[in-house]
Amino acid sequence: MKFVTDEQVRRHVSFAAVLQAVERAFIALDSGTSSLFDVVRGHGGGEQHFFAIKSARDGSVPIIGLKAGSYAPGNHAKGLAAHTSTTLLIDDATGHPVALVEANYLNGLRTSAANALATRELARKEANTLAIIGIGGQAVFEALAVLHVRPIQRIFAVGQSPERRRAFAQQLSERSAVRVEFTDAEHAVREADIVVTVTPAQAPVLKAAWIKPGTHISAMGADNVGKQELEVELVAKSSCWVDHAPQAIQIGEMQHAYRAGSIKLEQLQQQTLGALLRGKAQRPTDLQTITIFDSSGVAIQDLAAAQAALSCVCST
Amino acid sequence: MKFVTDEQVRRHVSFAAVLQAVERAFIALDSGTSSLFDVVRGHGGGEQHFFAIKSARDGSVPIIGLKAGSYAPGNHAKGLAAHTSTTLLIDDATGHPVALVEANYLNGLRTSAANALATRELARKEANTLAIIGIGGQAVFEALAVLHVRPIQRIFAVGQSPERRRAFAQQLSERSAVRVEFTDAEHAVREADIVVTVTPAQAPVLKAAWIKPGTHISAMGADNVGKQELEVELVAKSSCWVDHAPQAIQIGEMQHAYRAGSIKLEQLQQQTLGALLRGKAQRPTDLQTITIFDSSGVAIQDLAAAQAALSCVCST
Numbered sequence: 001m002k003f004v005t006d007e008q009v010r011r012h013v014s015f016a017a018v019l020q021a022v023e024r025a026f027i028a029l030d031s032g033t034s035s036l037f038d039v040v041r042g043h044g045g046g047e048q049h050f051f052a053i054k055s056a057r058d059g060s061v062p063i064i065g066l067k068a069g070s071y072a073p074g075n076h077a078k079g080l081a082a083h084t085s086t087t088l089l090i091d092d093a094t095g096h097p098v099a100l101v102e103a104n105y106l107n108g109l110r111t112s113a114a115n116a117l118a119t120r121e122l123a124r125k126e127a128n129t130l131a132i133i134g135i136g137g138q139a140v141f142e143a144l145a146v147l148h149v150r151p152i153q154r155i156f157a158v159g160q161s162p163e164r165r166r167a168f169a170q171q172l173s174e175r176s177a178v179r180v181e182f183t184d185a186e187h188a189v190r191e192a193d194i195v196v197t198v199t200p201a202q203a204p205v206l207k208a209a210w211i212k213p214g215t216h217i218s219a220m221g222a223d224n225v226g227k228q229e230l231e232v233e234l235v236a237k238s239s240c241w242v243d244h245a246p247q248a249i250q251i252g253e254m255q256h257a258y259r260a261g262s263i264k265l266e267q268l269q270q271q272t273l274g275a276l277l278r279g280k281a282q283r284p285t286d287l288q289t290i291t292i293f294d295s296s297g298v299a300i301q302d303l304a305a306a307q308a309a310l311s312c313v314c315s316t
Numbered sequence: 317m318k319f320v321t322d323e324q325v326r327r328h329v330s331f332a333a334v335l336q337a338v339e340r341a342f343i344a345l346d347s348g349t350s351s352l353f354d355v356v357r358g359h360g361g362g363e364q365h366f367f368a369i370k371s372a373r374d375g376s377v378p379i380i381g382l383k384a385g386s387y388a389p390g391n392h393a394k395g396l397a398a399h400t401s402t403t404l405l406i407d408d409a410t411g412h413p414v415a416l417v418e419a420n421y422l423n424g425l426r427t428s429a430a431n432a433l434a435t436r437e438l439a440r441k442e443a444n445t446l447a448i449i450g451i452g453g454q455a456v457f458e459a460l461a462v463l464h465v466r467p468i469q470r471i472f473a474v475g476q477s478p479e480r481r482r483a484f485a486q487q488l489s490e491r492s493a494v495r496v497e498f499t500d501a502e503h504a505v506r507e508a509d510i511v512v513t514v515t516p517a518q519a520p521v522l523k524a525a526w527i528k529p530g531t532h533i534s535a536m537g538a539d540n541v542g543k544q545e546l547e548v549e550l551v552a553k554s555s556c557w558v559d560h561a562p563q564a565i566q567i568g569e570m571q572h573a574y575r576a577g578s579i580k581l582e583q584l585q586q587q588t589l590g591a592l593l594r595g596k597a598q599r600p601t602d603l604q605t606i607t608i609f610d611s612s613g614v615a616i617q618d619l620a621a622a623q624a625a626l627s628c629v630c631s632t
Contacts, residue, residue, distance in 0.1 A: 001418075003319060035358065040371055042353035044380045045408040051380055053371055055356055064360045064367055068382060068404060070411020084411040088384060088404065092361040095386020095400040100416050102317075 004306075006102040008313045015109055015116075015148060017308045022113040023277055025058055025304035029244070030274025033059030034300050036244060048073055056299035058307075062092040067103060067302035081137065083107065087306040101306040108138055110305035111297060112145035114243055114273065115218045118293035119194060120149040121276045122241060122283050123216035127193035128153045133185055133206060133229070134199035134221065135159030140171040142196045142220060147176055155180045156188035186210050197221055197229040208234035213288040222253040223296045229253060230292070236262035238290040239283065241276060244298050245269040252296030320622075322418040324629045331425055331432075331464060333624045338429040339593055341374055341620035345560070346590025349375030350616050352560060364389055372615035374623075378408040383419060383618035397453065399423065403622040417622040424454055426621035427613060428461035430559055430589065431534045434609035435510060436465040437592045438557060438599050439532035443509035444469045449501055449522060449545070450515035450537065451475030456487040458512045458536060463492055471496045472504035502526050513537050513545040524550035529604040538569040539612045545569060546608070552578035554606040555599065557592060560614045561585040568612030 028034045040053040048071075055066035070084045085103035090096070103110075130152045132139050139157070146152060157168060157180050169180050189195055189210040198220040199205055208231045211217070217238070221229045235257035242248035245268035249258040257263040273293065275281035283291060344350045356369040364387075371382035386400045401419035406412070419426075446468045448455050455473070462468060473484060473496050485496050505511055505526040514536040515521055524547045527533070533554070537545045551573040558564035561584035565574040573579040589609070591597035599607060 003416075037356045037358035037367075037369075038354065040353045040356055040369065040382075042351065042371065042373060042380065044373060044406070044411060045375070045378050049409060049411055051353075051371075051373075051406070051411065053353075053356065053369060053382060055358065055367075055369055057358060057360060057367075059361070062361050064358065066356075066369060066382075066384060068406060068413075070406065072409065072411045075410050078410070080410055080412070084406075084413070086404065086406075086413045088402065088416075090360070090367070090384060090386065090400075090402075093365060093388065094391050094394070094396055095360060095365055095367065095388045096396070097384075097400070097402045097418070100319075100404075102413070 001097050002099040002310060002314065004099060004101040004309055004313050006104050009102065009106045009309050012316050013106065013109065013309045013312045015144065017312055018109040018305045019113045019116055021304035021308035022110060022301050023117055024060055025300040026117065026274040027278045028058060028060035029300050030272050030278055030280065036298055036300065044070065044072065054299035054302060056303055057092065058300050058303045061307065063089055063303060063307065064092050065089040065303045065306065067299060087302050089303065089306055099306065099310050101309050103302065103306060106305050106309055108141035110301040111138060111220065111295065112141035114295045114301060115142055115196065115220060115293065116145035116149050117277060118218055118241060118273055119146050119216060122291040122293060123150055123194050124214055124287055127216065129191055129193045130155045131188035131192035131195045132157045133188065133195065133197045135164045135168045136198065138198050138220070139168055142198050143172055144175055146194055146196060147178065150194065152178055156183050156191055158183065158185045158188050199229055200227065201229050202226050203228055204231040205229050207231060211290055213290065216291045218293045218295065219253040220295045222251065222294070224251050225255065228256050232257045232260050232262055235292060238292045240268065240292045240294065241271045241273060242268050242294045243273050243296060245272060247296045247298065248294050253294040317413050318415040318626060318630065320415060320417040320625055320629050322420050325418065325422045325625050328632050329422065329425070329625045329628045331460065333628055334425040334621045335429045335432055337620035337624035338426060338617050339433055340376055341616040342433065342590040343594045344374060344376035345616050346588050346594055346596065352614055352616065360386065360388065370615035370618060372619055373408065374616050374619045377623065379405055379619060379623065380408050381405040381619045381622065383615060403618050405619065405622055415622065415626050417625050419618065419622060422621050422625055424457035426617040427454060427536065427611065428457035430611050430617060431458055431512065431536060431609070432461035432465050433593060434534055434557060434589055435462050435532060438607040438609060439466055439510050440530055440603055443532065445507055445509045446471045447504035447508035447511045448473045449504065449511065449513045451480045451484045452514065454514050455484055458514050459488055460491055462510055462512060463494065466510065468494055472499050472507055474499065474501045474504050515545055516543065517545050518542050519544055520547040521545050523547060527606055529606065532607045534609045534611065535569040536611045538567065538610070540567050541571065544572050548573045548576050548578055551608060554608045556584065556608045556610065557587045557589060558584050558610045559589050559612060561588060563612045563614065564610050569610040
């Protein structure tokens with residue numbers, strides 16, 4: 001049994017390696033060779049400690065495993081990160097544990113890998129202006145993911161906290177020469193070819209009227225009942241893509257448009273990231289269409305990222 | 317983060333330590349300070365690899381955590397144990413991982429600890445003859461658990477495999493001077509004051525007519541839909557106790573009597589091991605009543621056992 005620390009992941013695991021593993025995993029999910037098990041949700045003690053377990057079988061390796069994830073906002077006061085993720089990989093045939101991977105940093109890579117893949121497939125090739133709505137810990141991962149797949153020249157970022165602005169700009173500058181400009185949501189979105197929302201919002205953070213034709217939106221925030229970043233009107237008129245349709249309509253951005261009757265489960269089941277990656281489905285040929293990717297996060301991403309990490313760390 | 321191996325558990329963790337931790341956990345469960353999260357069930361590859369995740373918050377510590385458990389009968393051909401268990405303990409306030417505990421041997425202790433506690437509370441004080449139905453890997457743990465709480469003089473064991481008979485007798489003799497006699501189920505049960513069933517049966521393995529008045533039965537086998545060791549008629553006429561009532565009627569021995577209408581959920585919710593241990597409920601005063609404990613296995617046992625193991629190993 002192997003043990004991979006967060007520090008080892010930060011040092012040795014590249015975004016490209018995670019991206020490749022996550023792509024393979026989404027293709028397997030859409031091919032029917034993988035299966036997602038039920039998500040567990042519970043509470044720890046302390047100030048609002050939300051606990052979840054996501055587990056799956058990735059048939060493309062094959063391997064089974066789980067990610068235990070916590071969100072404890074009270075951690076900030078203790079100088080600790082609010083999000084904690086730990087991934088356990090288990091042998092597909094025997095059930096014996098294979099590795100435990102500290103997945104705090106890795107979780108940022110695995111989530112933004114889905115964004116990178118969706119943006120690569122859905123955004124216009126020449127898209128060069130990015131708006132990032134929300135500047136928490138995940139925002140830099142998402143910005144770098146888009147930079148990985150499109151020739152971004154300008155980044156507009158939206159968020160009020162001076163401390164977070166400094167951290168975002170600092171972390172981005174360590175990895176990229178692209179300049180970031182902090183502004184309001186309307187200005188950012190009106191300028192952008194690609195919009196990434198990465199907030200814990202429970203009401204729309206951008207208006208349908210602001211979005212230019214041909215914009216691609218990656219909605220990364222919604223991963224629980226009640227979360228919402230986009231107006232239903234915007235979802236209804238766009239070409240919508242999801243990581244996993246049954247989950248998207250329950251806890252993803254799609255939950256609101258689904259409940260409003262603007263979007264059908266059957267339609268989303270055809271429009272998955274996996275289908276797009278394996279060429280079974282295509283983005284709209286009309287480049288004026290707005291595209292949306294709704295990422296609610298699935299366990300096969302965690303399993304794939306943990307395997308990539310294990311492979312990178314063990315080969316060093 | 318600490319890592320406890322199976323070998324460390326075998327060397328340093330006593331049954332008494334696990335018993336004490338499991339008792340505390342069942343009391344907390346009945347007191348409402350703990351909560352069990354939903355059980356996840358899935359499949360790995362290979363020959364019938366069944367995978368489950370049980371998770372909970374043990375409010376008495378407090379701590380949260382999960383056990384990933386596999387049953388892969390194809391392992392036997394590879395010289396590996398069919399059951400594998402791995403427990404992850406997580407800080408209740410922050411969500412940070414505390415320890416990973418290999419729980420293969422520990423799982424035997426945690427399961428039999430529930431049997432020991434129930435037998436201690438339910439069996440007649442002078443009970444001295446034990447029948448064990450089923451002689452797989454868990455059977456020795458169960459026999460030793462009963463020996464821990466009652467002055468057993470004779471053990472009748474039921475199982476056909478010569479290899480398993482040898483292993484059972486050998487392992488028992490390493491820990492106890494009590495003689496074991498292999499016989500058929502009817503003879504064993506007619507002689508016994510205490511009966512433990514520990515089989516993967518999907519149909520009754522003992523008949524109501526064989527059971528003497530005043531016998532205590534620990535039904536340890538049923539932990540999934542369709543599993544059954546006792547006749548419904550026997551359950552219906554006995555005083556029945558459970559680890560967790562909602563689970564007992566779904567996947568425990570009680571599922572059959574519940575479906576037949578012979579037993580009610582409300583009744584079982586009063587007759588839990590936790591209620592018995594904290595003195596909120598009492599066993600029948602009539603010593604002729606047959607008592608049954610239905611163990612379907614809950615995550616608080618796993619969390620308690622893992623903490624006991626961590627404490628024993630870290631203090632060595």
